[in-house]
Amino acid sequence: MPTTMRNPKLQELPLTEAAVAEQNGQKHQTKYGSVTLSPPPGADALAAMTEPTHDSYGRRVRYLRISLTDACNLRCVYCMPEHMQFRPRHELMSDDEIIFLVNVAASLGVDKIRLTGGEPTIRPGVVDLVHRISTVPGIRDVAMTTNALLLDKLAQPLADAGLGRVNISIDTIDPERFRRITRWGDIEDVWRGIDAAEKAALLPIKLNCVVTRGFNEEDVIDLAGLTMENDWEVRFIEMMPFGEVSDFQLSHVVSFREIRQNVESVFGPLEEASYDFVDPSRPFRIPGAAGTLGFISSVTEPFCQGCGRVRLTADGKLRLCLLRDDEVDLLSPLRAGADFDKIRALMKDGAFHKPWGHGLDSGVFAENRAMNQIGG
Ligand code: SAM
Numbered sequence: 001m002p003t004t005m006r007n008p009k010l011q012e013l014p015l016t017e018a019a020v021a022e023q024n025g026q027k028h029q030t031k032y033g034s035v036t037l038s039p040p041p042g043a044d045a046l047a048a049m050t051e052p053t054h055d056s057y058g059r060r061v062r063y064l065r066i067s068l069t070d071a072c073n074l075r076c077v078y079c080m081p082e083h084m085q086f087r088p089r090h091e092l093m094s095d096d097e098i099i100f101l102v103n104v105a106a107s108l109g110v111d112k113i114r115l116t117g118g119e120p121t122i123r124p125g126v127v128d129l130v131h132r133i134s135t136v137p138g139i140r141d142v143a144m145t146t147n148a149l150l151l152d153k154l155a156q157p158l159a160d161a162g163l164g165r166v167n168i169s170i171d172t173i174d175p176e177r178f179r180r181i182t183r184w185g186d187i188e189d190v191w192r193g194i195d196a197a198e199k200a201a202l203l204p205i206k207l208n209c210v211v212t213r214g215f216n217e218e219d220v221i222d223l224a225g226l227t228m229e230n231d232w233e234v235r236f237i238e239m240m241p242f243g244e245v246s247d248f249q250l251s252h253v254v255s256f257r258e259i260r261q262n263v264e265s266v267f268g269p270l271e272e273a274s275y276d277f278v279d280p281s282r283p284f285r286i287p288g289a290a291g292t293l294g295f296i297s298s299v300t301e302p303f304c305q306g307c308g309r310v311r312l313t314a315d316g317k318l319r320l321c322l323l324r325d326d327e328v329d330l331l332s333p334l335r336a337g338a339d340f341d342k343i344r345a346l347m348k349d350g351a352f353h354k355p356w357g358h359g360l361d362s363g364v365f366a367e368n369r370a371m372n373q374i375g376g
Pocket residue numbers: 072078079116117118119120145146147167168169208209210237238239240241242249371372375376
C-alpha cells in the first residue's frame with residue numbers, strides 16, 4: 001500500500017502564492033514587508049565567533065529543536081483538536097530564515113538540531129532544507145521526530161541529505177487503536193516507515209509512545225516487547241498539558257511509575273542501562289532484550305538538571321522551555337531587518353534566561369500553544 005495520507009483533503013499542503021514565489025527563488029512579501037536577510041558570516045568568521053552558551057543555572061545550551069511546520073497529516077488526540085487551524089504559510093519561517101537562525105545558533109555553540117513539528121516531513125522541500133542545515137559549520141548532528149507516514153519514500157533521500165537519526169511516534173501496535181488515537185492513521189504506513197528508516201541507516205531507531213489513559217495503557221506491554229528482538233529504544237512519554245487540550249491531557253495522564261509497574265508486572269524487574277543525565281529519557285532494559293526502554297517523566301519527575309534544549313517554533317519564536325510560555329520573538333526582528341549580531345544577542349539573552357522546572361504543581365500551564373506548534 002502506498003504511503004498516501006488517509007484524509008484526502010490532506011494529500012497536498014496548499015501553498016500560498018508567497019510560498020510558491022519563495023520556492024521559485026523570488027523574494028516574498030510578508031506583513032513585515034519584502035524580506036531581505038543580511039548574509040550570515042562566512043565559515044571562518046563563524047568559527048572565530050563560536051562560543052559555548054550557558055544559561056543562568058550554568059546549563060550549556062547546545063541543542064535546538066526546530067518546528068518546521070505546525071501542520072500535520074494526523075490529529076493525535078493528545079496533541080491537537082480534530083479541527084485544528086494551522087498558520088498561513090507566510091507566518092512560518094522560510095527556508096532561508098531557518099538557515100539564518102541555525103547559523104546564529106551554531107555561533108552560540110549549538111551543535112545538535114532536531115527537526116520536528118507538526119509533521120516535519122510534509123514541509124515542501126524538506127530534503128533540501130535538511131541538506132542546508134546539516135552543512136552549517138558547527139552542526140554535528142541532525143535528527144528528526146516524525147510519525148513516519150512518509151518515510152517509506154523520504155528516509156533514503158533524507159539520509160543522503162545529512163539526516164542522522166529519527167525518532168518515530170507509535171503509541172500502539174494495534175491497528176484499530178492506532179486509528180483511534182491518530183483519528184485516521186494506518187499503522188501499516190508506520191511499519192513501512194520504520195523499515196525504510198532502518199534500511200537508510202537512520203540509527204538508532206527510537207520509538208516514542210505517549211501513554212494516554214483509556215486509549216493505550218495496555219499497549220505498553222506489546223511495545224516494550226518489541227525490544228526483545230529489535231535493537232530499538234522504545235520510549236514511554238508522560239502526556240503533557242498544553243493549550244486548548246490541557247483538560248483532556250491532565251485527566252488522561254499516566255505516570256512514569258505506573259507505566260514502569262505495568263511493564264515490570266509482565267517482564268519482571270527492569271535493569272538500569274547507562275544514563276548520560278542529558279537525554280530526557282531514562283534508559284532501562286528487559287533482561288536479555290536486544291533493545292532498551294526509556295521513560296520520559298516530564299510531568300511527575302522533570303529532568304531539568306541536564307536540559308540544554310531550546311526550541312524554535314514554526315513561527316520563529318525561541319521557546320525556552322517546553323512546559324512554559326516564555327518565548328523570544330526572533331522572526332519579527334529578522335524580517336524587520338535586524339542583522340546577524342542583533343539576532344545573536346537576542347538568542348543569547350533568551351538562552352541565558354532559560355527557566356528551571358515546570359509550574360504545573362502551582363497551576364502554571366503552557367497555554368499559548370498546542371504541542372504541534374512548539375515542536376515536542
Ligand atoms: N509529528 C511528529 C511525531 O508525532 O513524531 C513530530 C511532532 S510531535 C508534536 C513530537 C512528539 O511529541 C511526538 O512523539 C508526540 O507523540 C509527542 N507529543 C505530542 N503531544 C504530546 C503531549 N501532549 N504530551 C507528550 N508528548 C506529546
